Amino acid sequence: MKVVIMGCGRVGSELACQLEAEGHQVTVLDINPDAFRRLPASFKGRRVVGNGIDQDVLRRVGLTEADVFIAVTQGDNRNVMAAQIAKHIFQVPRVICRIYDPIREEIYRGLGLETYSPTRITVGRMKEMVLQEPVPRRE
Amino acid sequence: MYVVIVGGGKVGYHLAKALLEDGHEVLLIERDRARCERLEAELGDIVLRGDGCEVGVMEQAGFNRADMVVAVTGDDEDNLVVCQVAKARFQVPRTVARINNPKNAEVFRRLGIDHTVNATDAILAHIEQELPVHALIHLLSMRGGGLEMVEVRVPPHAAVVGKRLKEVLLPQQSIVALIIEEDGTPKPPDPDTVLHPGDKVVVVTRRENEESLRETLTSPARFGPYGPVVAPR
Numbered sequence: 001m002k003v004v005i006m007g008c009g010r011v012g013s014e015l016a017c018q019l020e021a022e023g024h025q026v027t028v029l030d031i032n033p034d035a036f037r038r039l040p041a042s043f044k045g046r047r048v049v050g051n052g053i054d055q056d057v058l059r060r061v062g063l064t065e066a067d068v069f070i071a072v073t074q075g076d077n078r079n080v081m082a083a084q085i086a087k088h089i090f091q092v093p094r095v096i097c098r099i100y101d102p103i104r105e106e107i108y109r110g111l112g113l114e115t116y117s118p119t120r121i122t123v124g125r126m127k128e129m130v131l132q133e134p135v136p137r138r139e
Numbered sequence: 140m141y142v143v144i145v146g147g148g149k150v151g152y153h154l155a156k157a158l159l160e161d162g163h164e165v166l167l168i169e170r171d172r173a174r175c176e177r178l179e180a181e182l183g184d185i186v187l188r189g190d191g192c193e194v195g196v197m198e199q200a201g202f203n204r205a206d207m208v209v210a211v212t213g214d215d216e217d218n219l220v221v222c223q224v225a226k227a228r229f230q231v232p233r234t235v236a237r238i239n240n241p242k243n244a245e246v247f248r249r250l251g252i253d254h255t256v257n258a259t260d261a262i263l264a265h266i267e268q269e270l271p272v273h274a275l276i277h278l279l280s281m282r283g284g285g286l287e288m289v290e291v292r293v294p295p296h297a298a299v300v301g302k303r304l305k306e307v308l309l310p311q312q313s314i315v316a317l318i319i320e321e322d323g324t325p326k327p328p329d330p331d332t333v334l335h336p337g338d339k340v341v342v343v344t345r346r347e348n349e350e351s352l353r354e355t356l357t358s359p360a361r362f363g364p365y366g367p368v369v370a371p372r
Contacts, residue, residue, distance in 0.1 A: 053216050055242055077192055077216040080223075084250055103194040104220070107227050 004029065004066045004092075006052040006082055007073035011098070013038035015070065020045050027061050031073075052082040055089065063090040071097045076104055083113055143168065143205045145191030145221045146212035147178050150237060154211065155182055166200050192220050194228060202229035211237040219243075222252045245285055245346070275353045278341065285346045288316065291356045295336040298358050305330035309355060310348035317341040 001024045005012045008030040016039065020026045026045035029052050030036065036047045050057035052073065063069065069086040071079035076099045083097035098116050099105040105117035140163045144151050147169030155167045159182065167182070168191040169175050175188045189196035191210070202208065208225040210218035215238050222234035235254045236247055247255045279288040293299060299307050304315060315328040321337030334340070344352050 053243075054240060055246065075216065077214070077220040081216040081219050081246075084219075085246055088249055089246060101193070104192070104224065107194075107224055111223070111227055 001025070001067040002062065002065055003027070003068040003070065004061050004063060004086075005070045005072065006030075006079075007071065008035035008038055008047075009072065009074065010038070012070075012072045015072070016045060017043055027066075029057070029061050053078055053085065055085060058082070058085060058090060063092060066090070066092050068092070068094045068096070071095075076101050080104070080108055080113070087113065140164070140206045141201070141204060142166075142207045142209060143200050143202060145208070145210045145218075146237075147171075147174050147186065148211065148213060150211040152178060152181070154209065155185065159185070168196060168200055192217055192224070194224065197224065197229060202231060205229070205231050207231065207233045207235065209235045209237075213239060215239050215243050219247060219250065219252070222247075223250065226251060244280065248282070274357045275349060281343070286343055287346050287349065288341065288343050289349060289352070290319075291340050291342060291353060293334055293336055293338045293340060294357050294359075296359045297334075297336070297356065299334050299356055300336050302334055303330065304328055304332045304334070307334070307355065309342070310344065310351045313342050313344040313348055313352055315340055315342050 003019055003024050004027045005016050006029045008028050012028060016026045016028045020043060027048060028036070028039065028045060029048045029050060031049070031051050033049045039047065048061050050060065052058060052071070063086055069083065069092045071083045073079055079097050079099060083095050086092040087095045095114060096116060097108065097113050098118065099108060100117065100119050102117050102120040105115045105120065109115045142158055142163055143166045144155055145168045147167050151167055151169070155165050158165045165185050166187055167178060167185055168187045168189060169178060170188070170190050172188060175186050179186045187196070187200055189199070191197070202225055208222060208231045210221035212218055218236040218238065222236045225231040225234050233253050235256065236252050238244055238247060238255045238257045241257050244255050244257055274291060274294070276290040277287060278290055281288065309315070318326045318328050318332060319339040319341065320326060320335065326332065340356060342352060
C-alpha cells in the first residue's frame with residue numbers, strides 16, 4: 001500500500017518505520033525538517049518538508065495515488081483539516097485522523113472521519129488498570 | 140443579531156467595533172491574556188478569554204443562540220474547525236471564515252462553510268487590475284463549483300487574432316461571457332464574432348483551466364499571413 005503520514009513525531013516516525021518494514025511504500029511529511037531525525041538512516045521512504053494543510057503540498061506527496069493517509073501532527077485542527085482535504089478532495093480511500101480533544105473527536109467522528117483520540121483511549125485504559133486489577137495492600 | 144467573533148487580532152477588533160456601532164450584540168473570543176485586556180479596555184465587557192476551538196468555551200460564549208459565528212484567526216485550520224463545530228454541534232445558522240491561503244477557499248466551501256473572506260485574493264485582484272500587461276485578470280470567484288470569471292486581453296500577435304469565436308478551441312467548461320473592444324465598447328459574444336488585437340475577452344472558466352485558457356487566447360501565431368511570425372519577447 002501507498003501510505004502518507006503527516007507529522008514525524010514519536011508516533012509518526014515509529015509508524016512509518018513499522019509499515020515500511022512490512023513492505024509498504026511510506027512517505028512522511030512534516031513542516032519541520034528537524035523532525036526527520038527521528039527516522040533511522042535505514043528508512044528508505046520519502047521525507048517531504050511541507051505544510052499538510054496546503055493542497056499543493058498534499059498533491060506533491062502523492063495524495064492522488066495514496067491508499068492511506070494518517071494525520072498525526074501535534075495540532076488537532078491541523079489533523080482535522082488535512083484529513084478532510086485527503087478524504088473529500090483527494091478521495092483517499094482510508095484516512096485516519098488523530099484528535100487529542102475527545103469532544104472534537106466525537107464531533108468529527110459524527111461527521112464521518114475515522115478518528116483516534118489518544119486521550120480517550122488512554123483514560124479508558126488507565127481507569128481499567130486502576131479499577132480492574134486488585135490493588136496490593138500497604139504493608 | 141448576536142455575533143460571536145473568534146480571534147482578537149486586527150481583523151477581529153475592527154469587526155467587533157463596527158458591529159457594535161451598528162447595534163449588534165457581539166462577543167469576542169481571544170486566547171492571549173494581554174490582548175484580551177487591551178481589547179476589553181477599548182471595547183468594554185464583550186471579551187471572553189479562551190480557545191475558541193474548544194467546545195467548552197463555545198458553550199460559555201453561547202454559540203447555541205448565536206446568529207452568526209465569524210472565525211478570523213490567522214490560522215486557516217483553526218477557522219475551519221470553529222465554523223464546522225459551530226454548525227455540527229450548535230447549529231449556528233451562518234458561519235464566516237477568514238482564509239489566509241487563497242487556495243483554501245474551495246476546500247472551505249466543500250466542507251460546508253457558508254462564506255469565506257480572503258484578503259490575499261482581494262489585494263491580488265487589485266494588483267492585477269493595476270498592471271495593464273497582465274494577460275489574465277481575475278474578476279470574480281463564483282460560489283461553488285470552482286468557477287472563476289477572468290478577463291484575457293488578446294495580444295497583437297496572438298494566434299486567435301482574426302479568428303471567429305467558433306474557431307477558437309477553449310478549454311472545457313469555459314464560456315465567453317462578453318467581449319470588450321479596444322475602444323471600450325462591450326459586445327455580446329457570437330459564434331461569428333471575430334477577435335481583434337486588444338480585445339478583452341471575459342470568460343467564465345474553471346480555476347484549473349485558467350492556464351490553458353490564457354495560452355489559447357494569448358499564444359503567438361506560429362505562421363502569420365506572410366510567413367513565420369517571431370514572437371515578441
